[in-house]
Every structure is written in structure tokens, then in C-alpha cells.
Amino acid sequence: MDLAGKNLLITNCCGLGDLIMFTPVLRSLKEKFPTCHITVVCRDNHRDVLTGLPYIDKVACIYRGKPFGRYRSIPALLNQDVIIFTDWHVILMLFARLFRTPRIIGFGKEGHFLTKCLKTVLKGPIHLSPNYVACTNAKFISDVLDIKLEGDMTKPDISAPTIQDVQSVDKMLADIGLKTDAPYILMTPFTGSEQRNLPLNTAIEVVQSIEKKYNLPVVISAPSEKNDLAKKISKFVVPGSTSIRELVELVDRSKMLISPDSGPIHVAAAVGKNCVAIFSKELPSRWAPKKNCIPLYLNLSCSPCDDETARNCSHLKCIRGITADMIVEACDKFINNLKE
Numbered sequence: 001m002d003l004a005g006k007n008l009l010i011t012n013c014c015g016l017g018d019l020i021m022f023t024p025v026l027r028s029l030k031e032k033f034p035t036c037h038i039t040v041v042c043r044d045n046h047r048d049v050l051t052g053l054p055y056i057d058k059v060a061c062i063y064r065g066k067p068f069g070r071y072r073s074i075p076a077l078l079n080q081d082v083i084i085f086t087d088w089h090v091i092l093m094l095f096a097r098l099f100r101t102p103r104i105i106g107f108g109k110e111g112h113f114l115t116k117c118l119k120t121v122l123k124g125p126i127h128l129s130p131n132y133v134a135c136t137n138a139k140f141i142s143d144v145l146d147i148k149l150e151g152d153m154t155k156p157d158i159s160a161p162t163i164q165d166v167q168s169v170d171k172m173l174a175d176i177g178l179k180t181d182a183p184y185i186l187m188t189p190f191t192g193s194e195q196r197n198l199p200l201n202t203a204i205e206v207v208q209s210i211e212k213k214y215n216l217p218v219v220i221s222a223p224s225e226k227n228d229l230a231k232k233i234s235k236f237v238v239p240g241s242t243s244i245r246e247l248v249e250l251v252d253r254s255k256m257l258i259s260p261d262s263g264p265i266h267v268a269a270a271v272g273k274n275c276v277a278i279f280s281k282e283l284p285s286r287w288a289p290k291k292n293c294i295p296l297y298l299n300l301s302c303s304p305c306d307d308e309t310a311r312n313c314s315h316l317k318c319i320r321g322i323t324a325d326m327i328v329e330a331c332d333k334f335i336n337n338l339k340e
């Protein structure tokens with residue numbers, strides 16, 4: 001399909017990592033069709049991932065939990081030539097059909113009457129593929145649009161921090177007793193799923209080992225509700241209200257990142273920062289950054305698993321079995337290089 005001069009809208013309202021991992025596809029689309037106008041619909045709290053990237057023409061948002069939150073992105077559907085739903089949006093699908101969008105593509109739900117809104121219904125286990133997500137995304141979009149996307153799919157992008165973001169991080173570090181140019185390691189032990197969080201005792205042991213072995217402070221970035229737990233891990237805890245761009249700045253300034261499989265490892269990939277990524281219920285072949293990353297994964301017979309299985313798991317050996325020694329050993333390669 002020739003997208004030259006066309007209007008293309010794509011939804012991606014899943015996690016932070018999902019959106020970051022979709023940027024190589026968007027970049028490749030703009031490189032192939034420079035005159036294509038690309039609109040992306042994402043969560044409002046993820047807007048700053050894309051705002052400022054030169055190949056995104058417009059960002060529209062869904063405001064979850066707010067009045068008429070899903071309706072606010074409806075105007076963006078007007079005058080689109082192609083709309084690709086990478087996730088399920090009943091309201092947006094209905095309006096795309098009402099606006100007579102020439103081509104509406106998406107994954108339907110068997111038996112759901114609104115699947116009829118889609119003019120091209122996609123099938124297939126792409127969300128279960130063991131292959132690297134960005135490459136899977138590229139193949140998926142290439143197939144549905146009958147084009148060939150090229151370029152480095154292993155290099156995601158993220159918007160650069162503003163001067164205000166840099167100044168905010170300066171203050172964060174000063175408030176916890178670190179100079180703005182002080183070297184530190186960043187740890188983000190908590191995720192959006194309790195089952196993927198780094199166990200508290202393991203995180204404490206890692207911090208103690210690194211501080212003793214390398215005399216480097218370990219800064220913790222954690223959600224506000226985890227602040228008390230974060231203070232048990234390290235005395236250097238930045239506020240839980242950190243924005244995406246402030247997180248980008250924190251990661252970029254750090255010597256390396258230690259994190260379970262979650263959004264921050266993809267931020268690290270986008271800024272080219274070393275990271276030790278700790279995997280439990282997901283496959284590193286699918287989610288681990290391809291550069292500057294050491295993934296830790298036990299490859300148990302029950303892994304990978306879905307969210308419901310993880311929530312009902314009685315042992316969580318996949319995350320609890322990864323020891324502090326294993327994490328520190330993985331860190332050694334990066335830290336030794338930094339100390340030379």
C-alpha cells in the first residue's frame with residue numbers, strides 16, 4: 001500500500017515498554033513515506049514518550065479514569081485514510097466506522113458484534129511470539145499494509161528531556177544528598193505487577209553488595225505508594241512522582257540500570273544505557289533490549305506464563321530464584337568497565 005500523502009492513525013495504549021518498542025516501526029514508516037501524516041493514540045501518561053519525536057506528526061490521548069476520557073481522542077479519527085488498532089477500543093472502532101474510514105484494521109474478538117467495524121480482521125498469535133517485540137511489530141505492520149519496513153528495529157526512541165526536566169532531576173538528586181555530577185547506579189525494583197517486583201530482601205542485598213564492593217550509591221526510583229519499601233532498600237530514594245522525561249534523565253545520568261522487566265529497561269535501551277534486566281514471567285528473547293543489556297532468566301518449565309497464572313502462582317520461583325549474587329555478578333561486567 002502506498003502511504004505517500006495519506007493519513008495514518010495507529011493506537012498503542014498498552015504499557016510504557018510496549019509504546020517505546022513500537023517507535024522503530026513508526027520511524028521506519030516515516031522514512032519510507034516522508035509525506036505520510038502519522039497520528040498515534042496512546043495513554044495520556046505516556047504522551048511524553050512520543051512528543052518531540054520528528055517522525056510523529058500528532059499524538060492523541062486516551063484519558064483513562066477521567067470523564068469522557070476515551071472520547072477525547074475521537075476527533076483524531078476524522079479524515080484518516082488508514083486506522084490500525086493494535087489493541088481493542090470499542091468506542092474508537094465504532095466512530096472509525098461512522099466516519100467512513102476507508103481502511104480499518106485490527107484484532108477482532110470472536111462473537112463480538114463490533115468486530116464488524118473492522119474492514120480487515122487480523123488473526124494470529126503475534127502477542128505470543130517468542131521473537132523480539134519490535135521485530136514482530138515490524139512484520140505485523142509490513143504484512144497488514146503490504147509493504148516492507150526496513151531499518152534498525154533494535155534501537156527504540158524516546159523524547160529528550162527538556163531544560164525543566166534536567167533542572168528537576170538536579171533538585172531531586174540534591175534533595176537526597178547527591179551532587180548533580182555524582183556517579184550512581186539506578187534501580188527500579190517495582191513494576192506494575194507485584195509478581196514481577198524484585199523481592200525486597202534481594203534488592204537490599206544487591207544495594208549493600210554494590211555499595212561495599214564499588215563504593216557507588218544506588219538510587220531508587222519507585223512509585224509513591226512504594227516509598228516506604230524503597231527507603232528500606234537504599235537511603236537514596238527519588239520522589240515517586242517522577243515523570244517519564246525525568247525518568248529518562250535519571251536513567252541517562254546513571255552509570256547503569258538494574259530493573260525487573262518493565263518500562264525502565266526500554267528507556268535504558270532508548271538512551272543506550274547499560275542495564276541488568278531481571279525476567280520472570282516473560283521471555284527475554286521477546287522483551288530484553290538487544291544492546292547494552294544482560295538479561296537474567298531462570299527458564300523454568302512453567303515460564304513464560306500469562307498474567308492470571310502469575311497472580312495465582314504460589315511460589316513465584318521465576319523471580320524469587322534470582323539471587324542477589326546473580327544480579328551483582330551480572331553488574332560486574334558493566335561496573336568494572338566504568339571503573340577503569
